[in-house]
Amino acid sequence: MKKGTVFVLSGPAGSGKSTVRERLMNRGLNFHYSVSDTTRAPRGTEKNGVDYGFVTKEQFEEGIKNGNYYEYARYTGEYYGTPVSQLTPYIERGVNVILEIEVAGAMQVKAKDENAVLVMLLPPSYKVLEERLRGRGTESEEKILKRLARAKEEIQLFDKYDYFLLNGDGKIDDCVRQLELIAETQQYKTKNNPDFPRIFFNTEE
Amino acid sequence: MKKGTVFVLSGPAGSGKSTVRERLMNRGLNFHYSVSDTTRAPRGTEKNGVDYGFVTKEQFEEGIKNGNYYEYARYTGEYYGTPVSQLTPYIERGVNVILEIEVAGAMQVKAKDENAVLVMLLPPSYKVLEERLRGRGTESEEKILKRLARAKEEIQLFDKYDYFLLNGDGKIDDCVRQLELIAETQQYKTKNNPDFPRIFFNTEE
Numbered sequence: 411m412k413k414g415t416v417f418v419l420s421g422p423a424g425s426g427k428s429t430v431r432e433r434l435m436n437r438g439l440n441f442h443y444s445v446s447d448t449t450r451a452p453r454g455t456e457k458n459g460v461d462y463g464f465v466t467k468e469q470f471e472e473g474i475k476n477g478n479y480y481e482y483a484r485y486t487g488e489y490y491g492t493p494v495s496q497l498t499p500y501i502e503r504g505v506n507v508i509l510e511i512e513v514a515g516a517m518q519v520k521a522k523d524e525n526a527v528l529v530m531l532l533p534p535s536y537k538v539l540e541e542r543l544r545g546r547g548t549e550s551e552e553k554i555l556k557r558l559a560r561a562k563e564e565i566q567l568f569d570k571y572d573y574f575l576l577n578g579d580g581k582i583d584d585c586v587r588q589l590e591l592i593a594e595t596q597q598y599k600t601k602n603n604p605d606f607p608r609i610f611f612n613t614e615e
Numbered sequence: 616m617k618k619g620t621v622f623v624l625s626g627p628a629g630s631g632k633s634t635v636r637e638r639l640m641n642r643g644l645n646f647h648y649s650v651s652d653t654t655r656a657p658r659g660t661e662k663n664g665v666d667y668g669f670v671t672k673e674q675f676e677e678g679i680k681n682g683n684y685y686e687y688a689r690y691t692g693e694y695y696g697t698p699v700s701q702l703t704p705y706i707e708r709g710v711n712v713i714l715e716i717e718v719a720g721a722m723q724v725k726a727k728d729e730n731a732v733l734v735m736l737l738p739p740s741y742k743v744l745e746e747r748l749r750g751r752g753t754e755s756e757e758k759i760l761k762r763l764a765r766a767k768e769e770i771q772l773f774d775k776y777d778y779f780l781l782n783g784d785g786k787i788d789d790c791v792r793q794l795e796l797i798a799e800t801q802q803y804k805t806k807n808n809p810d811f812p813r814i815f816f817n818t819e820e
Contacts, residue, residue: 530805536816568812573803588803595800598778598793600735607773611741 412603414440414501415596416523417508418516419589421531422561424542426577426585430531431510433586439593444496444509447473450488463493481511481518490515506593513567520570525602528571529589534578536561617808619645619706620801621728622713623721624794626736627766629747631782631790635736636715638791644798649701649714652678655693668698686716686723695720711798718772725775730807733776734794739783741766 421427435443447463449470458464465473470489473479480498482491492509500507509519519526533539539561543554568574573592575585596602626632640648652668654675663669670678675694678684685703687696697714705712714724724731738744744766748759773779778797780790801807 532815535814565812565815569805569809571805573800574805574808574811575803588800591796592800592803595778595793595797598780598797600774600776600779603779604774606779607770609740610737610770 412504414442414504414506415593415602416497416501416519416526417441417506417589417593418519418526418528419508419510419531420513420516420528420564420571421577422533422539422564423557424539424546424561425531425533426582427510427531429582430575430577430585430589431508433582434508434589437586437590439506439590440504441506441508441593442496442500444492444507446490446492446496446509446511447479448488448490450490480522481515483512483514483518485512492519513564513570517567517570525599527573527592527596529592530564530568530571530574531577531585532565532574534576538578617709619647619709619711620798620807621702621706621724621731622646622711622794622798623724623731623733624713624715624736625718625721625733625769625776626782627738627744627769628762629744629751629766630736630738631787632715632736634787635780635782635790635794636713638787639713639794642791642795644711644795645709646711646713646798647701647705649697649712651695651697651701651714651716652684653693653695655695685727686720688717688719688723690717697724718769718775722772722775730804732778732797732801734797735769735773735776735779736782736790737770737779739781743783 419427419431431443435441445459445461445463447465447470449465449467452458452464456462467489470491473491473493474482478494479491480494482489490512492511492515497507516528520528533542540558543549543557575588577585600606624632624636636648640646650664650666650668652670652675654670654672657663657669661667672694675696678696678698679687683699684696685699687694695717697716697720702712721733725733738747745763748754748762780793782790805811
């Protein structure tokens with residue numbers, strides 16, 4: 411049976427990646443959204459099992475020890491990770507999985523699965539990113555500067571990603587469509603169909 | 616300026632590659648169809664400069680010597696090749712180029728340009744291929760067997776191609792659309808946009 415493909419969507423705060431991912435999921439395609447575990451506290455309306463699996467530090471470290479995380483990373487003291495159970499069973503039965511994770515985790519995914527597709531979502535420029543982050547008006551200057559510094563680091567890994575999508579103003583639906591096209595074209599990749607030559611010559615079909 | 620992408624379309628006789636390529640060209644996209652040179656004689660309604668550039672063996676060999684061919688190969692005693700003039704000037708000014716060439720030439724293109732996109736068009740099975748070739752009713756049994764043997768050789772290079780498209784009965788327009796999607800997604804590849812991080816940080820724009 412043909413396996414599903416792992417899609418990683420990364421991008422700085424202010425790139426709009428959650429919105430793009432949510433709209434992609436709403437299209438009813440053959441995608442499972444992998445819910446990450448985290449040790450950080452829930453914010454606002456975040457629900458356990460929907461936005462994140464909220465676990466304790468002890469639980470997370472026990473999970474690491476038991477090999478329960480496909481990838482994980484630590485940011486500002488908190489763990490974030492993809493439970494194997496959110497990924498492997500879906501891939502095995504041909505369902506694509508989308509991970510919305512940070513660059514460090516993305517690098518781990520690519521190292522484990524060279525057919526994983528890494529997509530970086532970006533605003534058209536650093537200037538636009540800065541305007542968006544300041545425009546929110548909800549965060550301290552310190553936090554904004556931290557997010558900007560992090561974005562600069564993230565974009566250093568641009569060439570480790572397979573694709574990038576530009577989320578300019580009003581371009582969210584374009585990005586969703588582009589992500590959908592990228593997903594569709596994966597099925598035409600020869601490396602995702604190594605059995606095809608055998609199938610081609612099997613005249614019993 | 617952003618360069619165009621080289622697309623190679625290969626596939627056995629009976630795969631329908633000329634029809635797919637013609638319909639793609641008729642869509643008015645940003646594509647130039649590279650007209651190959653050949654030393655073989657024109658057939659039927661073939662026109663010089665449209666279907667092929669028909670040249671003499673001496674002219675072709677002089678062209679090889681002068682580096683005028685981007686790729687070339689010899690089949691059943693005749694030369695086939697892509698003139699540099701059909702490719703480089705278009706790529707340089709951002710136009711995509713589509714080459715309808717054989718596997719040996721495709722390997723040369725990939726070796727010269729790792730961003731070239733190799734697409735193999737195939738019928739769904741060897742059995743269908745055989746039926747199509749026999750169904751034409753215009754070729755000798757000897758020629759059909761030669762074409763089938765060649766198809767077997769070609770499919771050995773399946774995994775050297777980036778993508779493959781299945782041209783089942785009535786699927787030509789699906790293949791054209793799939794090829795168009797593959798072309799579109801190339802522009803979202805990070806490796807085709809190595810300057811983007813620089814552009815991102817350039818706040819002068």
